[in-house]
Amino acid sequence: xxxxxxxxxxxxxxxxxxxxxxxxxxxxxxxxxxxxxxxxxxxxxxxxxxxxxxxxxxxxxxxxxxxxxxxxxxxxxxxxxxxxxx
Numbered sequence: 001x002x003x004x005x006x007x008x009x010x011x012x013x014x015x016x017x018x019x020x021x022x023x024x025x026x027x028x029x030x031x032x033x034x035x036x037x038x039x040x041x042x043x044x045x046x047x048x049x050x051x052x053x054x055x056x057x058x059x060x061x062x063x064x065x066x067x068x069x070x071x072x073x074x075x076x077x078x079x080x081x082x083x084x085x086x
Contacts, residue, residue: 006030015047015058022056025049034061043067 006028013024024047034042042061049056062070 002032023049037061039063
C-alpha cells in the first residue's frame, strides 16, 4: 500500500526537461512504490517548478541502496568542492 508520505524541500537550481532548461523551486521526496522502476519500493524524487506547471518536472526513482550511495557521493562532492572553492 502506498504511504503517500512526501518530504518537501524548497530549492534553487535548474533542471533540463524535454522543453529545455527551467528553474527548479522544489524537491518532493518519498520512499514508496515507484511508477516506472521495476522494484517493490524506491526513493522517488521529483524536482519541480509548480509555477510553470506539470511540464516543469524531473522524476527520479532509485533503489534504497542507490539512494544511500548517492547521499555519500553528494556529501563527498560538497566537502571536496567547497574546500577547493573557499
